[in-house]
Amino acid sequence: MARVCSIRKSKVRIGGKINRSGLAKKKGGIGRHVTKSVKRSVSPNLQNKRIWIPEENRWIRLKLSAKAIKTINKNGAYVTLKQAGLI
Secondary structure (H helix, E strand, O other), rough: OOOOOOOOOOOOEEEEEEEEEEEOHHHHHOOOOOEEEEEEOOOOOOOEEEEEEOOOOOOEEEEEEEHHHHHHHOOOOHHHHHOOOOO
16 A cells, blocks of 8 residues: 555655765855755655545544544644545
């Protein structure tokens, strides 16, 4: 199963990290220089959850990010899942 949130559709993001060496000019050095550029990935905080939907009188199992869990707590399960198109 993919690392994607069911509600927010947040997924793994790819970025870069730049390594620099040297002392900055304003600190008395000769300047900073890039020595390496590395690809890196940032994963969302995903968790498998079972959520009770009282309107439909059933449980539903989802893979959610921590932010989506907070949204469900704030707005309610039925409203949030209906907006996401899961019900």
